[in-house]
Structures are given as C-alpha cells and as structure tokens.
Amino acid sequence: MNFFDYLIVFGFMGLTFYVGSIFYQWVGSTEDFYVAGRKLTPFILAAVLTATNVNLYSFVGQAGIAYKHGMAILWQTWTGNMALVFSGLFVLPILRRLRIKTIPELLELRYSKGVRTFVAVIWVVRLAFWLGVISYAAAIAAQPITGFHSFTFWILIFSVIAIIYTMLGGMWSVAFTDVMQFVFMLLGALIVLPLAMSKVGWWPGLTAQLPPESLTLVTQAGIYNWKFILAIFLLGIEWACVDQGLLQRAFGAENTKTVARGLVLAGIITTPFALLWNIPGLASRILYPGIENADMAVPTLLANLLPNVILGLVVCGLISSHLSTISANLNGVATVFASDIYENILNRKATDREVLRIARIVTAITGIAMIVFAYLVPRLGGVVNAYLTIIAIMDMPLFIIAVIYGLLWKRANWQGAIAGYAAGALAGIIAQLHFRFDFNTTTFISAGIALLVTPIISLFSGFPDSHKIDSIWRARYTSEEEIRGNGVYHIVPKTAVGKLSLVIYFVGLLLFLAGVYLGSRGETTASLVATFGMIIYFGGGLWRAYTN
Amino acid sequence: MYVDWITWGIWLLGLVILVVWIWIPLQEFKKLMAQRRKKVQGKLQAKG
Numbered sequence: 001m002n003f004f005d006y007l008i009v010f011g012f013m014g015l016t017f018y019v020g021s022i023f024y025q026w027v028g029s030t031e032d033f034y035v036a037g038r039k040l041t042p043f044i045l046a047a048v049l050t051a052t053n054v055n056l057y058s059f060v061g062q063a064g065i066a067y068k069h070g071m072a073i074l075w076q077t078w079t080g081n082m083a084l085v086f087s088g089l090f091v092l093p094i095l096r097r098l099r100i101k102t103i104p105e106l107l108e109l110r111y112s113k114g115v116r117t118f119v120a121v122i123w124v125v126r127l128a129f130w131l132g133v134i135s136y137a138a139a140i141a142a143q144p145i146t147g148f149h150s151f152t153f154w155i156l157i158f159s160v161i162a163i164i165y166t167m168l169g170g171m172w173s174v175a176f177t178d179v180m181q182f183v184f185m186l187l188g189a190l191i192v193l194p195l196a197m198s199k200v201g202w203w204p205g206l207t208a209q210l211p212p213e214s215l216t217l218v219t220q221a222g223i224y225n226w227k228f229i230l231a232i233f234l235l236g237i238e239w240a241c242v243d244q245g246l247l248q249r250a251f252g253a254e255n256t257k258t259v260a261r262g263l264v265l266a267g268i269i270t271t272p273f274a275l276l277w278n279i280p281g282l283a284s285r286i287l288y289p290g291i292e293n294a295d296m297a298v299p300t301l302l303a304n305l306l307p308n309v310i311l312g313l314v315v316c317g318l319i320s321s322h323l324s325t326i327s328a329n330l331n332g333v334a335t336v337f338a339s340d341i342y343e344n345i346l347n348r349k350a351t352d353r354e355v356l357r358i359a360r361i362v363t364a365i366t367g368i369a370m371i372v373f374a375y376l377v378p379r380l381g382g383v384v385n386a387y388l389t390i391i392a393i394m395d396m397p398l399f400i401i402a403v404i405y406g407l408l409w410k411r412a413n414w415q416g417a418i419a420g421y422a423a424g425a426l427a428g429i430i431a432q433l434h435f436r437f438d439f440n441t442t443t444f445i446s447a448g449i450a451l452l453v454t455p456i457i458s459l460f461s462g463f464p465d466s467h468k469i470d471s472i473w474r475a476r477y478t479s480e481e482e483i484r485g486n487g488v489y490h491i492v493p494k495t496a497v498g499k500l501s502l503v504i505y506f507v508g509l510l511l512f513l514a515g516v517y518l519g520s521r522g523e524t525t526a527s528l529v530a531t532f533g534m535i536i537y538f539g540g541g542l543w544r545a546y547t548n
Numbered sequence: 549m550y551v552d553w554i555t556w557g558i559w560l561l562g563l564v565i566l567v568v569w570i571w572i573p574l575q576e577f578k579k580l581m582a583q584r585r586k587k588v589q590g591k592l593q594a595k596g
Contacts, residue, residue: 026584039583041576047569179573186566193559202552269569272561279558 001146005312012184012316013161016177016323020165023172030356033170034101034335035252044179045262048249050270051178051324053080054185055134058274059318060141063281064294065224070214071282072224076232077274078534081267082512083236085541088263089505091241091403093256093489097479098472101251103242103402104340110406110472111414111464113344118418119398120340123244126394127333128366131326132373135159138322139374144299146315155374158322163367166327167360170334171252174327181320188317189276195305196283206279209286217527218519226519226526231440234447238399244332245325256482256489257545264545268538326370334363393432393442397424397450405454407476410469416458424450490548501543508537 001009027033040048058077065073100106104123108116139154148154165173200206207215219225240246240263253259284291284301291297306314338359343350350358401420405412428446431437437445458464482488493499515530 039580041573041580043569043572044576047573176577179569179577183566183570186562186569190559190562190566193562194555197552197555202550203554204552269565272558272565275558276562279555 001148001311001315002308004309005146005315008309008312009315009319012319013157016180016320017161017165019180020161020173020177020327021168023165023169023176026172027168027170027356030338030352030359032172033356033359034331034339035248036171036175038099038252039254040175040249040252040258040262041254042258042261042265044175045249045253045258046265046269047182048175048178048252049084049246049262049266050273051182051185051320052245052249052328053266053270053325054273054277054321055325056138056141056318056322057134059189059277059321060295060298061137062274063278063284063298064296066278066281067285067291067297068294069222069224070210070219071217071278072219072222072228074217074274074278075224075229078271079229079233080236080239081270081274082509082534082537083233083240084263084267084270085505085538086237087240088250088260088267089541089544090491091407092247092250092259092263093491094407094475095247096251096253096256096259097475097482099251099479099481101248101339102336103244103247103398104336106402106406107417108344110402110468111412111417115401115414115417115421116340117345119421120336120344122394123336124333124341127244127329127336128369129373131329131333131366131370133377134322134325135370136374136377141295141299142315142318144296145302145318146311147303155371158319158326159367159371162323162327163330163364166330166334167363167367170359171248171331174324174331175249175252177327178324181324184313184320185317185324186273186276188314188320189273191310191314191317192280192302192306193276196280196287196301199305200283200286206282206286210282214282214285218515218530220519220522226516227440229516229519229530231443235396235443238396241403242395242399244336245329248332248335249328255485255487256479257487257548260489260545264538264541268542271534271538330363330366330370333366334359337362393428393446394425396428396443396447397421400424400447400450401454404451405458407472409455410473411458411464412454413458413461413464415461416454416456419457420450420454423453488548493544493548495548498544498547501540501547503540505537505540505544508533508535508540512537 031037062073062076095106098106098109100109102120104116104120107119135155135158138158139151142154143149143151165177197203197206200209213219213222218229250259250263253262280301281297284297288297288300288304291300302311302314338355342358343355347354397420401412401417405417405420424446427449428442431442431445476491478488490498493502511533512530513533515526515528515533518529519526
C-alpha cells in the first residue's frame with residue numbers, strides 16, 4: 001500500500017468512528033443499547049445481518065478453500081442463507097414476540113433460571129474466545145495484502161475503534177456502522193471480481209483451466225461432498241435459530257413482520273455476494289498455483305492484482321467485514337453478561353442506568369480480552385481448532401433444547417433440557433476427540449443424543465410449569481404488541497396467496513434436497529437441481545415474507 | 549468484443565444490491581432520525 005491507500009484506509013476508519021460514536025446520544029436505556037430500541041427496519045436489518053455474517057474469514061478463509069477444493073464450499077454460505085430464511089419465517093417471529101434480548105432469557109422463560117445461567121456463562125466464554133480467534137486471523141491476513149507486516153498495528157486497527165464505538169452507542173452504533181460497512185464490503189468485492197476474471201480469460205478461461213470437480217457444486221466424494229452440505233445445513237439452521245450475535249440484531253426489529261422480511265432479504269442478498277468473494281479464490285488457483293497455505297490465495301491475488309488507491313478501497317471493504325463482526329459479538333457478550341448474569345444473579349436490584357454502565361464496562365473488558373487472546377492464539381496451536389470444533393458441536397444441543405423441544409413439545413422440562421444439552425455436548429466431544437469422527441458425523445451424533453436424552457429425562461421427571469408453557473405457546477400465534485399495532489404475522493399464512501407462497505417454498509426445499517441426493521449418487525445434474533431448488537426456495541420465502 | 553455474461557451477470561446482481569442497499573436504508577434512516585427528533589423535541593417541551 002502507498003500513501004494514498006493509507007489515506008483512504010485511515011479516512012474510512014475515521015468515518016466509521018464518527019458514525020459509530022454519534023449514536024452515544026441515542027442510548028438512553030438498556031433497550032437502546034441491547035436492541036436499538038427495537039426500531040430497526042427490514043432493509044437496515046438485512047444489511048446489519050449480512051455485515052455480521054460476512055467476515056474476513058469469508059473473503060480469505062472460504063475463498064482459500066475454494067482455491068484448494070473448488071466451488072462446493074459455497075454451500076457453507078448458501079445453506080446458511082437458506083437457514084436464515086427458515087428461521088425468519090418460522091422461528092424468529094416467535095422469539096421476537098417474547099421481547100427477549102438473549103437466548104438464555106428464552107431458556108428461563110421456557111425452563112428455569114438455572115438453565116439460563118448455565119447457557120449464559122457458556123455463551124460469554126464462547127463469544128469472547130471466538131472474538132480472539134477471528135481477530136488473530138484478520139491481523140494475519142491483513143499483512144500480506146497491505147505489505148505492512150506488523151501484527152500489533154493491525155490488531156489495534158481492527159479492535160480499538162470497534163471497541164470504543166460499540167461501548168458508546170451499543171446496538172445503535174453497531175447497526176448503522178454495519179450498514180455502511182456492508183456497502184464497503186460489497187464495493188470491494190465488486191472491484192475484485194472483474195479484475196480477477198479478466199486475468200484468467202473470463203468464465204471460459206476459468207472453466208478451461210480448472211479441473212471439472214473444482215466447478216462442481218454437489219459432489220459425491222471429497223471433503224465438501226453431499227454429506228457436508230446436509231451437515232452444514234443442519235448447523236446453519238441451528239446457527240440461524242440460536243446464535244446470540246445474529247439473534248440480537250433480529251430482536252432489534254421494529255415488529256415480527258420486519259424480522260421475517262429482514263432475515264429473508266439477508267439470506268437472499270448474501271447468496272450472489274458469496275459468488276463475488278469465492279470466484280476470485282478459483283481465479284487465484286490459475287494465476288498463482290502451488291500456494292501451500294490456501295489462506296494466502298486471495299491475499300496474494302489482491303497484493304499482485306490491484307493498483308494503488310483501488311487496493312486502499314478493497315482493504316476498507318475487508319476491514320469493514322471484520323469490524324462489523326467483532327462489534328456485533330462485543331455487543332452480544334455485553335448483553336448476555338449484563339442481562340443474564342449481572343441483572344439476573346449478581347445484582348437483581350440494579351437500576352437500568354447501572355446495568356447500562358455494566359454493559360459498557362463489559363464491552364471494554366471483552367475488547368481487551370479479545371486483543372490479549374489474539375496474541376495467545378499461535379501459542380495454543382491445535383487447541384484453538386479443537387476448542388472451536390467442540391463449541392460448534394455444543395451449539396447443536398442448544399438448538400435442540402431451545403427450539404425443537406422448547407417451542408414444539410410442551411412436556412420437555414428443565415431437567416430434560418440440562419441433561420439433553422450436557423449429553424449431546426459430551427457425545428460430540430467424545431466423537432470428535434476420542435473416536436476422531438469427521439465433523440459431519442460428529443454433528444449428527446451430538447444432535448441425535450440431545451434429541452434422545454431430553455425427552456427420556458423429561459418423561460421420568462416432573463411436569464413443567466404450565467404458566468411458562470402457556471406464555472411460550474401464545475407467542476406461536478400472536479402477541480399483544482402485534483394486535484395493538486394491527487400487524488399480526490401468521491406463521492401459517494391465512495390467505496390463499498400466502499399458502500401458495502409457502503407451497504413454493506417447500507417445493508424449493510424438496511428440489512434442493514433432491515439435488516443433494518442426486519449428488520450422493522454421483523449424478524451430473526445434481527448441482528443444477530440443488531441450485532435451482534435453492535432459488536425456488538428463496539423466491540417462495542420472499543413472497544411468503546411479504547404476504548400474510 | 550467478447551462479453552462474459554456469467555461474470556457480468558453476477559457482477560450486475562451485486563451492483564443492483566449495492567444501489568438498493570444504499571438507497572433504501574438511507575430513506576429508512578431518515579425516518580428514524582425524524583422520529584428521534586420528534587421524541588427529543590417532545591421531551592424538551594415536556595420539561596419546558
């Protein structure tokens with residue numbers, strides 16, 4: 001990078017800081033800090049969700065996998081997008097009606113305070129650890145792209161501004177900086193795609209120079225085969241239904257219809273966006289073959305391909321993707337700690353002002369812990385990967401107890417929930433660390449054990465509190481807030497048009513699954529059928545979100 | 549001149565998303581600002 005690139009990058013950082021910090025005045029209560037006063041509109045929500053979900057891993061790590069293994073890795077994002085649509089249409093509107101701020105809060109409403117505390121503590125540690133790992137990865141990736149080799153410089157650039165504006169403006173700052181950062185991310189990706197493609201001879205050049213399996217979306221064999229697509233779809237649904245960083249934004253929606261529309265729009269717009277950042281990974285394989293560390297594929301491409309000034313703009317896009325993700329998760333840790341641990345256990349008589357102060361302090365402490373941990377990551381080596389795998393496995397049982405049994409089976413009680421969660425997590429850890437099963441198999445095992453243990457223990461212990469059950473079951477249909485606002489969102493649509501849209505949505509889902517099945521048989525039409533099914537699925541979902 | 553419809557098709561889709569997501573959130577943001585201004589003015593009047 002030259003002087004002008006740095007000028008652009010620092011100008012962008014200054015603008016981000018300015019936009020983030022002006023929302024300090026908008027935060028008058030914890031509701032403002034946690035969920036932006038529940039005022040977010042559909043398009044703002046969609047941009048916020050996309051900015052949170054797309055991080056530097058997408059641009060560098062995922063594109064690196066595309067470099068090494070081909071386009072099938074796209075399903076990691078695409079199935080996540082499909083899961084967003086599912087969650088937006090069927091799950092999140094129910095949670096929004098309950099006016100909760102965190103998933104642990106749902107667990108208290110449905111089960112008991114003990115389950116809430118148990119999961120809250122796990123989530124605080126999980127999010128803080130995750131922040132450290134992604135910050136480390138971002139600082140490593142930034143060095144070859146920019147040519148400025150200082151880990152400390154990039155860690156501070158990535159962290160300090162996000163910590164300060166998140167601490168000041170909470171979710172209001174996160175939301176509006178996210179919208180701005182989404183625009184920069186997309187702009188960066190739009191610059192890179194034609195430049196990379198022109199160097200490889202456009203699409204015909206790309207297809208002629210890559211092995212056919214690199215361009216196959218649904219494959220029978222390989223790491224990212226049809227089984228991976230099913231496992232990652234399952235994990236995607238779990239993520240879209242219980243991930244605190246994601247859900248907190250959705251809880252900021254102005255009403256249930258906005259939740260549905262925001263999530264569906266986010267899922268749809270991230271789908272072509274994923275092509276914009278993965279195709280350069282494929283182009284890099286032709287231009288720079290033999291790069292051993294696949295994570296260096298896109299940084300090498302950018303460093304060699306982009307002229308100055310343009311490089312500065314693209315770096316702003318990459319920084320945006322990271323800032324939006326860490327600010328969202330910092331806000332998530334602060335909310336879980338202040339709401340589920342401080343206000344709920346440590347100081348039950350705390351005033352709103354005191355809780356707000358604690359939330360800001362926790363944001364700062366988590367930010368500092370994130371920086372410290374980023375320095376520790378290389379010393380921990382494989383431990384980090386093992387930890388992240390275990391954590392991913394532990395999320396699956398959470399989805400089972402919170403959504404599957406929490407919202408669908410009245411007889412599930414807190415004993416069953418805790419036992420199911422612990423047994424599923426333990427089974428996942430044993431499957432991964434002792435039996436060395438692959439990630440896909442481990443996911444199915446941890447989910448299966450939680451599915452099995454929760455009902456068994458529930459049936460052998462007492463009945464759950466009927467008041468808790470009633471409040472949750474009422475939220476499946478409507479809420480006072482919706483009735484007053486005259487805008488009830490029906491999970492099962494009332495109109496014929498609404499029902500037709502839902503039929504189209506499910507036809508799309510079946511086609512997608514049929515495509516994956518064809519992939520398991522090694523059929524050449526598999527990719528086409530699965531992709532076509534996904535497009536129909538999105539079309540039906542979008543229509544459904546805008547009809548009732 | 550050769551035109552790669554696949555690449556430019558994906559690019560155009562991205563551009564449309566970019567333009568829509570600059571335009572509409574800006575309108576929504578203006579509405580939120582107006583609501584906020586009204587709320588602050590209401591509070592000031594109540595105090596005054």
